[in-house]
Structures are given as C-alpha cells and as structure tokens.
Amino acid sequence: MSARWLTTPCPAWCATTHSDHDAPADREHQALLPEFPLMSMRFVNGGPPSEPRYEPVELLVELDQQYRETEPRIVIGASQDGDMHLTLDEAELHAHLVLELVRAARTNTPVSDDFTAVEIE
Numbered sequence: 001m002s003a004r005w006l007t008t009p010c011p012a013w014c015a016t017t018h019s020d021h022d023a024p025a026d027r028e029h030q031a032l033l034p035e036f037p038l039m040s041m042r043f044v045n046g047g048p049p050s051e052p053r054y055e056p057v058e059l060l061v062e063l064d065q066q067y068r069e070t071e072p073r074i075v076i077g078a079s080q081d082g083d084m085h086l087t088l089d090e091a092e093l094h095a096h097l098v099l100e101l102v103r104a105a106r107t108n109t110p111v112s113d114d115f116t117a118v119e120i121e
C-alpha cells in the first residue's frame, strides 16, 4: 500500500503504481492489456492533413476499480467512436482478453503473462 488514500491493499490483478498525489478521479486499480489494431476497419489519419499518417483503429480492454467501488468493471474502448468491426480472429482475441480480466478479477490473481503482450497476426 503506497498511497494514503488506499484504504485496503491493491487487488492482486492491479498493475498500477499509486501515490498520495493521485487526483480523486485517478484513484483506481487497473489492469491494462495492450491495445490491438482492427485490421479490417478503415484506417484513420493520425497526422495533420498536410502529412497524413494512416493508422488502424485500436481496441482496448481493461479492468478498472475506483478505490471505493465494491467490485471492478471491464472497460472496452477504442481509438475511434462508432461501431467496431472485428475479423473472426480479432473477435476471438477480444473474447479471450475479456475472459482473462474477468478471471483475474474473480480469483483476485494477476493477469496471466500470456495476455500482457498479446499480438494479433
């Protein structure tokens, strides 16, 4: 327990470093998994209009628990708003990532190393 605002120890799956200076909105336990690119979606321009740099939309899955919440929640986000279109392989990977975070939360164990450096082929 490294921050005074923590009233209980971090869950085993938390991979965040906490400090006394964390703003209230940032006082949360987190398990982050690497974002992965959705290769069948239209790429988006990540650069200025004069020098376009097209990049794939990325999908992320994480486990978050504010320090006063009773249980964690799965957060699913993307680098772009709107519908996400996943290939079958991407959907399968996404499902495995979600299930791994649910498992880590329910068993209060760390996220498996097999999932902390996933890459889609």
Ligand SMILES: [Zn+2]
Pocket: 010, 011, 014, 015, 016, 018, 028, 029, 030
């Ligand atoms: Zn924590």
